[in-house]
Amino acid sequence: MAVSVSAYGTGAGGLINGNNRNLQLQQQQQQQGLIILKTRTLQFKRVAVAGKGVVVVRSQKGGVFENVAVINGKSTGALKSESVEDELARVMRDRAGKDRGAVRVAYQGCPGAYSEAAAIMAHPGCQGVPCKSYEDAIWAVEFRRADRAILPVESTLEGSVVRNYDLLVHGSLHIVQEIQLFVHYCLLVAPGVRREDVRRVISHPMALAHCGHTLARLGLDSAPVHDTAGAAELLLNDKLTDTAAIASCRAAEIYGLRVVARGVQDESWNTTRFLVLARGSDLPPPPQEEEHRPLKTSIVVAHGGGLDALFKVLSAFSKRKINLTKFEVKPRAAALLRVLDVNGGGTVREFEHVFYIDFEASVADLNAQSALEELREAMTFVRVLGCYTADSKIYSLD
Numbered sequence: 321m322a323v324s325v326s327a328y329g330t331g332a333g334g335l336i337n338g339n340n341r342n343l344q345l346q347q348q349q350q351q352q353g354l355i356i357l358k359t360r361t362l363q364f365k366r367v368a369v370a371g372k373g374v375v376v377v378r379s380q381k382g383g384v385f386e387n388v389a390v391i392n393g394k395s396t397g398a399l400k401s402e403s404v405e406d407e408l409a410r411v412m413r414d415r416a417g418k419d420r421g422a423v424r425v426a427y428q429g430c431p432g433a434y435s436e437a438a439a440i441m442a443h444p445g446c447q448g449v450p451c452k453s454y455e456d457a458i459w460a461v462e463f464r465r466a467d468r469a470i471l472p473v474e475s476t477l478e479g480s481v482v483r484n485y486d487l488l489v490h491g492s493l494h495i496v497q498e499i500q501l502f503v504h505y506c507l508l509v510a511p512g513v514r515r516e517d518v519r520r521v522i523s524h525p526m527a528l529a530h531c532g533h534t535l536a537r538l539g540l541d542s543a544p545v546h547d548t549a550g551a552a553e554l555l556l557n558d559k560l561t562d563t564a565a566i567a568s569c570r571a572a573e574i575y576g577l578r579v580v581a582r583g584v585q586d587e588s589w590n591t592t593r594f595l596v597l598a599r600g601s602d603l604p605p606p607p608q609e610e611e612h613r614p615l616k617t618s619i620v621v622a623h624g625g626g627l628d629a630l631f632k633v634l635s636a637f638s639k640r641k642i643n644l645t646k647f648e649v650k651p652r653a654a655a656l657l658r659v660l661d662v663n664g665g666g667t668v669r670e671f672e673h674v675f676y677i678d679f680e681a682s683v684a685d686l687n688a689q690s691a692l693e694e695l696r697e698a699m700t701f702v703r704v705l706g707c708y709t710a711d712s713k714i715y716s717l718d
């Protein structure tokens with residue numbers, strides 16, 4: 321009987337030793353606010369200590385989740401599922417109020433997703449806030465359910481994740497940090513499934529793209545799902561016996577899956593870049609120039625078209641010897657950039673021609689200010705998305 325957990329622990333250290341029917345729990349591992357538990361009779365995915373004593377454990381019978389126990393003396397009968405969720409939400413809110421230390425980082429996916437790992441890399445000890453979509457991760461920060469959001473925005477193999485750039489440009493959050501990862505993928509199966517039983521693979525679209533040649537060589541079909549860790553969870557919940565998930569080793573641990581292959585990515589040098597976003601009202605102090613970690617500024621430029629636009633933008637930087645690390649022409653097929661033109665009497669204007677640019681200088685640098693001023697005169701719309709320390713290191717993630 322697969323068991324899952326409905327909320328995210330804060331690693332409050334509150335070890336659960338509740339004796340509840342089959343639920344003799346013992347702590348196995350504590351990671352970054354997660355307590356991985358196993359029991360003799362039940363394979364827990366994860367049991368969250370949402371606050372003092374309130375732990376919810378769910379079982380799934382025929383696809384229907386029900387709460388089999390709530391530790392701390394309250395029997396399941398006393399709690400209907402929605403009240404359990406409400407109680408958890410209340411406890412989590414209380415804890416969030418008390419536990420100001422842990423930065424809450426919203427990410428798209430389930431615990432064990434690569435974005436969660438990137439969040440922990442960016443903010444060690446952070447509290448992950450799993451979200452159903454990238455939009456939800458951004459809304460979580462907008463509505464103060466999280467302090468930061470982390471989004472994958474490009475990879476060397478696949479280029480930019482245009483829809484995430486669009487989310488960034490259309491939203492009001494600012495880039496405060498970048499982190500680059502070598503993402504190394506594993507092939508996971510549910511317990512009892514053999515490698516030779518696998519006919520297809522499910523995972524996040526970007527993970528499938530990064531492993532495309534490997535999957536073709538293995539003769540495996542593939543289907544995109546929500547996220548890599550969500551794919552791992554699906555194997556267990558739907559008892560899939562002919563399907564594998566491309567996900568992390570950590571997802572295998574959390575969801576009790578077996579790793580049948582490691583390093584299934586096509587190119588181990590492939591790098592995925594994540595951006596960390598914050599509310600404008602909550603920006604960290606402006607980054608200081610450090611010798612080995614130059615500053616970077618990201619901007620978006622929209623214009624009315626014309627071949628000279630490209631020349632004007634490039635010359636504004638080149639004549640000031642400002643190095644560009646990214647120059648992306650937003651694909652025409654993607655949604656138009658729609659902005660409220662406050663200078664134009666508050667009219668909404670739509671732009672078909674948009675450049676995403678990163679340059680190596682602080683937005684406060686006078687030389688950069690001069691280049692931005694020239695762009696503002698020549699272009700219709702220029703917005704600074706953020707100024708942050710360039711991360712020259714590339715971390716490895718399994």
Ligand SMILES: O=C(O)C(=O)Cc1ccccc1
Nearest residue numbers: 433434435472524527547548
């Ligand atoms: O699905 C995940 O695990 C994500 O966090 C998205 C993702 C997928 C592949 C590489 C980097 C991020």
